Amino acid sequence: MSSASAPQDAVVIDEEELAPTIERGYKPGKETTVEAIVSADSNDESLKRWKESLGITAGTQAFDGPKVEIHSIYLESPTLPEGEKIVIELASLPKDGSTKTIKIKEGVEYSVGIKFKVNNLVMGLRYIQVIKRAGIPMVADKIEEVIGSFGPNPEFNTNRFHSEVSPKGMLARGTYNVKTRVIDDDRVVYADFEWKFTLGKDW
Structure with a gap:
């Protein structure tokens, strides 16, 4: 937008400036659900710790x-x-x-x-x-x-x-x-x- 067509104090913040910083090679993972995580292998200790870090326990359910x-x-x-x-x-x-x-x-x-x-x-x-x-x-x-x-x-x-x-x-x-x-x-x-x-x- 040129200064001729906009007020002097006009400010434009574009999409590129708002883009999140994504690590090189990042690809969004396959979408999963709370139910799938709750029912996942409970014998896997690393998975168990990950669930706990998310606050997900056996009774966790999604809300409307x-x-x-x-x-x-x-x-x-x-x-x-x-x-x-x-x-x-x-x-x-x-x-x-x-x-x-x-x-x-x-x-x-x-x-x-x-x-x-x-x-x-x-x-x-x-x-x-x-x-x-x-x-x-x-x-x-x-x-x-x-x-x-x-x-x-x-x-x-x-x-x-x-x-x-x-x-x-x-x-x-x-x-x-x-x-x-x-x-x-x-x-x-x-x-x-x-x-x-x-x-x-x-x-």
Whole structure:
């Protein structure tokens, strides 16, 4: 998109930037089911440990609904009041095409986390986030975090990612566009949404 046809602060985050990093030679495995894993050879110790790592036991069954439900993402920082988080619930995102905007303090340590529920077996769930500065569409920052593989569980899971430090200084202040995607090893997308943050002197 040329600057002549778009506003100066227009930001485009394309599919290539959101593509997950897949190890060379990776091929998605044959889809299996919770029932098949439960009934698999219980005398195989390595298989038994793998089942346990997924939280799958003899009575485990899949639940109705999407394989993975993404409830929210959140930001934590030791510079926020104790116990306080900045939360973006997917259900609260605008439905009119606009984006939700939050504030982030400059020059502080923070971390992003995700709250989700698994209704069926999912392999290689990962979080991808691309950030672009409004008015500087060629500059992008990408975060990709592997969340893991999970069996069905009626309880919500939370996963907090590695800490980051927000940019600092007059030139860094402004509005940033973010696109977040949650995807698995088979390229199934469970969440795909956009939001913004303004970087300033205070939360």
